[in-house]
Amino acid sequence: MNTHTATAADARSLRLVALLATYIQSANLPLPNAALRLIQGSLSMTDDQAGWIFTAYLAASAITTPVAQWLAGRFGLKRVYQSALALFALGLWLGTLAATPLEFIGARVLQGLAAGVLAPLSMAIAVETLPVEHRPAFAPKWTALVLLGIVSGPSLGGWICEYFDWRPMFYLSLPLTAYIFMVVSLLLAEKKADPRPSFDxxxxxxxxxxxxxxxxxxxxxxxxxxxxxxxxxxxxxxxxxxxxxxxxxxxxxxxxFINKGLFADRNFLCSTAIFFAFGFVLLSTMALTSPMLDEILGYPPDTTGFMTAPRGVGLVGAFLLMGRAPAWIDPRLFVALGVALVAYANWLMLGYSPLMDWTPVAITGFIQGVGLGILMPALSKVAFSTLDPKLRPEATGIFNLIRVYGSTLGVAVVQIFFFNNTQAMHSALVSNLTPYHQALPTSLPALEGLNHLVTHQAAFIAVMGQFKILLVAMLVVSPLVLLLRKPVATN
Structure with a gap:
């Protein structure tokens, strides 16, 4: 085998494992979503602690994402990437051993810290293996893979949990992580920045x-x-x-850390605010829908996971189709369409009922996914179209970081209101039950069953309230679409 062929094969192998690492780190974020009830029962985890499963991962990744490139330049790309893989594997392994909520949340923090480094460096490795002329077209494909991991994680986790247990969900990623580590060790050359990079x-x-x-x-x-x-x-x-x-x-x-020149560009500011709402809705919907199906409506984990699939199909499908949209169409129209579809889907979610079957969840999820899939690439195009090319590398990091913070704060906000509203609704419903109602049961088992029924009703009403928050978030940022300038040709 000649050197050129071997080099091409090595580059292809590195690109494949970099893409595999991208998928694994994004899929592990929502992986436990369809199995929350079993995880909570196994670890004696309360409802408010369940939200930490997502926020711990997201917040930790938000800490390390901005410094990933600096770490690679300072200590070497290969060394930092291998360390992140090892830390990610350690977090996965500790997650399977967790016996308390604190131990499990700690394992999720380690996973998130590693994921924040793996995501940008995986893209950097994959891009460097491509010819220069093919690199601009790679970014949308990489983003589509990240979205695919986020939307397919609950389905994969739900299926594994239904037929095995929740702990094997994390075992699945361990051999894949080891394989990536081995390929990187053999094929990736060490690379450092010269001179040493600076960081604020x-x-x-x-x-x-x-x-x-x-x-x-x-x-x-x-x-x-x-x-x-x-x-x-x-x-x-x-x-x-x-x-x-x-x-x-x-x-x-x-x-x-943030260049003041970014604040002078109206398109970037408005698009970033809308992208924050995008992140707010993206994972918060998932964090509400799966517990509603699993804990309140009683669907098994595999069904709960698969019922999120239409949303993923709509999101990834619309995102890929947007890459073929005619260049002469003003992307602001797509931004407006995406915002409208997401808001409409959130409005439809307010009509959920305890008596419904899977159809409303699938339809609204698909509509919301299409809206999000249209909104993301359209926003990216508008945000950077009027920005000084010198600011684009830094703006890209800030733009994606805002989406991550939108997701982590969104999950935290809906969890707060869900916890408080469930208690309030439970008290309101119970206040109408008095010993003077003739139909009121008196035996202890019957009263326990009645309390269980009231709790489920209160929780379902609380979930509807959180969907209303997501609707309001999109409505609040929707006027910003009118402030966007028409994009100009990018350099």
């Missing part, structure tokens, strides 16, 4: 402190009775201090 650690640290403080505040507030707890005050102060220091840093320094 103060700006990044203050921003991260503010966002993590906000995340902890939202995650812990319901359990700790909000500001009656010293812990919540500490988290609120950390949030305020971090965001204050970051704001002062941005306003007083010429070079920092």
């Amino acid at each position: 650690f103060f700006g990044f640290g203050s921003f991260t402190l503010g966002m993590i403080g906000l995340q902890m505040l939202l995650d812990r507030s319901a359990r700790m009775d909000w500001f009656d707890s010293p812990e919540i005050w500490i988290e609120a102060l950390a949030c305020g201090l971090g965001l204050y220091l970051f704001s002062v840093h941005v306003l007083t320094r010429k070079a920092h």
